[in-house]
Amino acid sequence: MSFYEKVKDFNGFNFNNFFNSITEEKIEHILVKDRVNEEDFLSLLSPKAEKYLEEMAQIAHDISINNFGRAILLYTPMYLSNYCVNKCLYCGYNVENGIRRKKLALGEVEVEAKAIYEMGYRHILILTGESRKHSPISYIKDCVKILKKYFSSIAIEIYPLEEDEYRELICSGVDSLTLYQEVYDEDTYKSVHVAGAKSNYKYRLDAPERAAKAKIHSLSIGALLGLEDWRKEAFFTGLHGKYIEKNYPDIELTLSTPRIRPHAGSFEYVREVTDKNIVQAMLAYKIFIHRAGINITTRERAEFRDNLLPLGVTKMSASVSTEVGGHSNNEKGDKQFEIDDSRNLEDIKFAIKAKGYHHIFKDWEPI
């Protein structure tokens, strides 16, 4: 069994007909339920449910407070390399983009690590462009070895791996995996991932499950909203999360709602995803999977991020530089995309406090 089978079950399913069949009574009925099923979840993503965002927000808020309290984990990403072999039409790292490429030497990793550690961070997310050649597992492992000295939790956001490779990295100290499917719609996936290893839809789709089998502690998944109809994409993201929760109940799950951002390159075909849409997706996730955390990155505007806090956010990135070497101001490589919330850490801590929440730097450590 793979989540792929589940996705295929919806081949030919007419989402528009379904959405058109939703009534206000149906939404109201769902909102008084303790646990919602797949069909309810899709209903909460429908245009009809937009009228009920406030009610959904109240429910999501309560679920989140009970499950996660008022703590917001702050982490920061470290870009190790921006070499990439793929041609993803929406990404600044596209192999055909004439950007300045860079890969951190191990000495530079240590300098970056120190700079980040001194700011207070204990959870780090390391990222690479997707190139096995430039950032092989051995290189990632060497980096992890250095980072272990500074950070209690290390997450990776790199090209999808084999189960054994995940196991190898987990043994060396990695405890979390972030891997966005980008697009769950297989046809659209193929049309935007033109060439390179990433063009293999199913291999990417099954990667979180391979990591789960290798006993990763936490998984973060999501669709890059804006590449397809967001309602469908959010639906499949939720189903993917549910699939993992059901089959790997010991996994700590986080769902993300990344929205496509401007970047170097030329991709013009982006479907609009409004703030309201992002909120609806987030709330539906929370009501569908109570125990899933929600991560909001600096792709979003500062004010919008602050307003999202009480809706169920559990994790936020801060002090973000999407440039390789961006934390210690070395000679940097070009960035993957533009960020929007560029406030410094102190300002973000203050904003969290102002919303009645509490930042934390550490909530996990492999022991």
Place this chain on the structure above:
Amino acid sequence: MNKLVIGGTELDSRLFIGTGKYSSNNILPKVIKSSKTQVVTVALRRVDLSNEEENILNYIDKDCILLPNTSGARTAEEAVRIARLAKAAGCGNWIKIEVISDNKYLLPDNKETIKATEILAKEGFIVLPYMNPDLMDAKRMVEAGAAAVMPLGAPIGSNRGIRTKEMIKILIDEIDVPIIVDAGIGKPSDATLAMEMGADAVLVNTALATAGDPILMGEAFAQAVEAGRKAFISKVGPERAKGEASSPLTGFLR
């Protein structure tokens, strides 16, 4: 009121509290004070010893007994490692064992918990296992050396109250070590109910941490626990299906 004794330590307060989910570290000392708690549990995995300001241990009154917990452990082995690390980090020798491999409902794994209890009790820890209220498992935990058992009233964070009431009553009747009801207590009246039933103590986290005013709520819980305890000692009258007339009709036969 008679005192609660756990692992040879006498406690005046029968309210244990948790440290997660608060809106700031600074509020914690005030809640400790208002709730008059003497036992504070903390997830070792969240403790950041490398940062003074962030280190939760710095916000816990030195007179309190620290009850590090093994939150995040999925197996007995992991729980044992966390417990040893807690001791090495200077958190004392009390340990609350939490082994949870189900992240959806956060229900404890009794079997692994029993294993960890046995290993740690032998190593001299005062072991308080968090458990699903099952009589046989509670007995096994006591046999393995548990200093108390901590049955859940309802899933963690659910605020649903004492849903496992009948099972907990059985533990109270049959188990010789203190019974501390942990998880599910959503409001002071739930705590009172647990204490009236004869529980020896309760552990409260979510209901305090997420209250609008956690300090005042701490006071409310302190009073609720005390009221429940007094009611238990003074013997709560039995429940009846019908009312019982205070002037019986057959009184003249005496």
